[in-house]
Amino acid sequence: MSTENIRTYDVIVIGAGPVGENVADRTTAAGLSTVIVESELAGGECSYWACEPSKALLRPVLLRADAVHVPGIHPAVKEPLDIDAVLAHRDRMSADWKDDGQVEWIKSVGIDLLRGHGRLAGKREVSVETPDGGTVRLRARHAVAVCTGSRAALPPLPGIESLRPWTSRDATSARKPPERLVVVGAGVVGVEMATAWQALGSRVTLLAREEGLLPRVEPFAGELVTERLREAGADVRFNVSVAAAERTQDGEVRITLTDGCELTADEILFATGRAPRSEDIGLDTVGLIPGDWLATDDSLTVTAVPGNWLYAVGDVNHRALFTHQGKYQARIAGAVIGARARGEQLDTGRWAPHSGTADTEAVPGVVFTDPEVASVGLTVREAELTGRAVEVVDHEIGHVAGALQYRPDYRGRARILIDRDRQVVVGATFVGPGVGELLHSATIAISAEVPVDRLWHAVPAFPTISEVWLRLLETRRDS
Template identity: 65%
Template structure:
């Protein structure tokens, strides 16, 4: 408890990875901190997203890698043990218990207030506790909203009654559905289609658009589609669901806009995310309930006067990724501590007080087979931003390290070069095992490393990282 009862220097609403990191930095900066959480401490990523989803995907990747090499493919005699995979997934989700996270908060001196928190005017948060009581927390310096997002569901007839899967059910289900329909073409859709197909489901992927992963380079979506089809996923492009019906026997039928019907045992709607702010009391501070909270690069909410409300992570719509939320949490928590102590902020681009990477160097991995690892801008995004760029491509299968990694390795790399500065503004890798290449690209983009200097970053031979040399050679011609 704060020094003045329910008054603290900082009140954080939302104890996911973003809120935890922000609270930790503010506490390390000498401030008293309370963090409010209505569900499990650790948030969406720990229990229904990043950790359980990757625990489902990793066994499929390991099995696929074994099957790519002469000698090991002969040793693989069966399919995945679904029960063992799900048990391991449960362990990575801490069996949906947050004892360890709660203990960590206590160890760093952060007070946990359980219950549903709402803003209640300037610097105030009212909490409805699990016991039915109410507490009002007052912040001397800042309130930070870190409530993330929830699944967006379309307004379709029968959908509410059908009790469809969202990402939460897809990552926590306790058994493998015989037939799974997945609606969507983004990251959650393709990852879960891949995971459940590997576990034995017959998977149909319904994509409204013309390709998968439409925010990535065109070839990334195509290679992922090829991989899913090779695994047995039925991909239907340009198709939308018009209604959903679950029968008494539990089966689900989707009516599609092409006039056909698709029967399934479960259906996952992976159709985007919306901010978790509908019941957050935004109206008490002049904001619209259910809206994103716009911030400046220091995390301050730009539409709330007084310089006290911050928003970090998905809820501010800057970059909807756990690692970016943690990055913001670290920076914004330090900003709050520095402002409280009247310390000078470093507001220059890439300074310690601003989240510059949100704009120019956001990394992301799609853990399908093949993997997609990208940072920064695609060629199309760079051109739309008015940059004069050149895309340099290379076939990853022609790198010696890739040939050693897998027989008949198939993949592709692209570097997007800013021709005026001769630096990289974006890099994309697609292929087995490319996720671990991404941080080198992130350093190059975030560091604005000149291509002339990258020539002196010698890749070890024979590794897949030698693709860096090949991209530079292709650029020079």
């Protein structure tokens, strides 16, 4: 290979999604020359096929759901949504699937961008197959960070390829609502897309193999979401999945369920989990198994590769599959790479600068359904499984004055879990319209380990929904 095709940097980042961009931003700020390798659009899954387009679809849906219950709002708000306008808004929020703005930002902060498919090629080396068919060899003086994310995982259903199913990418980028949509999966993607497309005119059937929706959060959350989906017209079924399916010559999808029932749809969305984008990135060249999740320690260093040069950041490490959590990891990884490049000792104690403690202690998440679901830290089930002794405190959010101002028929619920030994909040769940904005206060309380007695002095403004914090403390005091 000619020397013109070999380029050396301090840091190589594979993947230019939000995670890779943040790693590169931090290492560049630390004075390390950095290149990002990207085979698709700079900005990644979140910008074009996940967070941004899905929330653009859901925002008009949720705003309308609240507005129809507020006195004095014009009756026209009860009319069906303007589908073309909603989809045009979705397109704008996805930058029309063009990454010019992302590329401009990458260049503006001094990061190099190399288009092409990057594969590890041994210790601190990456081979990039460029769009013109050429190959560029990259060498890293200090670190390689794998930030390739995850993809939709399809179930092992016979003939699934010929079925041409929707994945999350199809569900967020569709050009029109299907008349009949079957959604398979009870998790975040399944319930959010069922909420969006039902409101945009599809007849949605949601299939959950579990006994309820959103099985990773408190059960009352899934119950309220189920109730609203059914009120909106969706057919929600539990303890069932797809046994067989085929797409006919006229384009219909014919589905047989595990309980023997049969359905016909125009599209079927499988929202049944995620898999790492690691099957073709050269893991075998460094002793790892292609297609596996990449296990790391709290410094985001891949534990199975010696030498502290390989990092896995974001979804690909399977620590916490959220964009915001991946960006948090990126800040940690960038600081670790910078410290090691300077020969400094890492500070990896609990909540220390070089430790991703939040991945296990305080992972926040919002499900943008009607009603919203916001949670951080432990659930009751997780506390029981891990042997944590917790006190459970519940309060109906609809009893708070601020909630009634928000919506006269407000229905929602709040729960906090208090560690009995340390007397700090270790988990919180809020369900109801607008509760996503409550979540950061809970995240701060958990990550800062604020004593419960001190929370009495954090006075919520009246009349806001945040007053539920005071009501939770009063409920605990009076119980």
